[in-house]
Amino acid sequence: MIAFLFAWLVGVLQAAAAPAPQQAIVETTAGTFVVDLDAAAAPLTTAYFIRTASTGGFTGTTFHKMIKYGIVQGGDPLTKDPSKRAQWGTGGLNAVKDEARAAKMTRGSVAAVTIPGKADSAGQQFFIAVVDQPGLDGKYTVFGHVSDGIEIVQKISETPVDEKGVATDRVEIKSIVVRDTPAVLYVNDGVQELGSYRAILDTSAGPIAIEFFPDKARETVRQFLRLADAGVYNGVAFHRVAPGFVIQTGAMNTPATPLTEEQQKLIHPPAPEINDTQNVKGIVSMARGEGNEATTSFFIVTGTPPALDGNYTAFGHVVDGMSVVEAIEHTPRTGETPNTRIELRSIQIEKK
Numbered sequence: 001m002i003a004f005l006f007a008w009l010v011g012v013l014q015a016a017a018a019p020a021p022q023q024a025i026v027e028t029t030a031g032t033f034v035v036d037l038d039a040a041a042a043p044l045t046t047a048y049f050i051r052t053a054s055t056g057g058f059t060g061t062t063f064h065k066m067i068k069y070g071i072v073q074g075g076d077p078l079t080k081d082p083s084k085r086a087q088w089g090t091g092g093l094n095a096v097k098d099e100a101r102a103a104k105m106t107r108g109s110v111a112a113v114t115i116p117g118k119a120d121s122a123g124q125q126f127f128i129a130v131v132d133q134p135g136l137d138g139k140y141t142v143f144g145h146v147s148d149g150i151e152i153v154q155k156i157s158e159t160p161v162d163e164k165g166v167a168t169d170r171v172e173i174k175s176i177v178v179r180d181t182p183a184v185l186y187v188n189d190g191v192q193e194l195g196s197y198r199a200i201l202d203t204s205a206g207p208i209a210i211e212f213f214p215d216k217a218r219e220t221v222r223q224f225l226r227l228a229d230a231g232v233y234n235g236v237a238f239h240r241v242a243p244g245f246v247i248q249t250g251a252m253n254t255p256a257t258p259l260t261e262e263q264q265k266l267i268h269p270p271a272p273e274i275n276d277t278q279n280v281k282g283i284v285s286m287a288r289g290e291g292n293e294a295t296t297s298f299f300i301v302t303g304t305p306p307a308l309d310g311n312y313t314a315f316g317h318v319v320d321g322m323s324v325v326e327a328i329e330h331t332p333r334t335g336e337t338p339n340t341r342i343e344l345r346s347i348q349i350e351k352k
Helices: 002-017 043-054 082-087 150-157 214-229 261-266 322-329
Strands: 022-028 031-037 063-067 071-074 109-112 126-129 142-148 173-180 197-203 206-212 236-242 246-249 283-286 298-301 314-320 343-351
Touching: 022 043, 031 043, 031 150, 043 142, 043 173, 063 150, 071 150, 142 150, 150 261, 197 214, 206 214, 206 322, 214 314, 214 343, 236 322, 246 322, 314 322
Parallel strands: none
Antiparallel strands: 022 031, 022 173, 031 142, 063 071, 071 126, 109 126, 109 142, 197 206, 197 343, 206 314, 236 246, 236 343, 246 298, 283 298, 283 314
């Protein structure tokens, strides 16, 4: 018993001592991306990166070297001065002792730059893999991974370079702010918490407010909230209007702009949660696409079609804005396709 209590106490103390996971928000002149830092894998390199960021050491530096759709490199303090272009890539090194080298260099890996053949030569410079780089496996210390905005990093890799691979245009780091990694919204919420939210659909025809049935379709509600909060539904169209039946939106072939890689990762077909909710006017249910799976598309019932009952996952209902639903329902159309685009601009999630 004493041994058990001792082991338990050690575990509690270790958990309490473990630092909260952190991430770096990297704002550049080409856009912003987020790096999840890995202090467990590379404590010295991570600490040096955080210290440099906190003192503004990266501000005004550029991504000075890149391979298109391959790698981008930055962080050299000498790149703040265009007149020192011939020395770019040589500054800010020899400050951190060697640490474990990552087994894999994958898309989004952020690694310390070192001088070939020289020990303890890492420092302020870092590079990011735009794609998997198996030729670099086991050769560099990886201290982070791009968790959001890899498309920005890819865009930076497209910067024009000279014959030596040095950038001819400046893509500057405006700031790097390190923060504790935010909790993932909705993931651990139970039925009561999920039921405390409402969604405001901002459409080009007016606002529609929806409340949810987490007691009937908990995982569907959770998935809808996560997609809406991440902006997955921003700019989609109401692509189907069937008067007396449904209006439908959320199809991923209708957004005005493509999804980011991080948004795409959130999309998956939740398990069906078909329930005893009757599909009467104002009920919100998931539609089914190819493969008979629900993913993102959903519909609002505008009549009383019994054929829908027991066949689709009803997960919410309209509590305000039925006049907007009716306006969409009566929009001019060809078949079930509106003649004029009706857009779901965004979905705002709020507490009731």
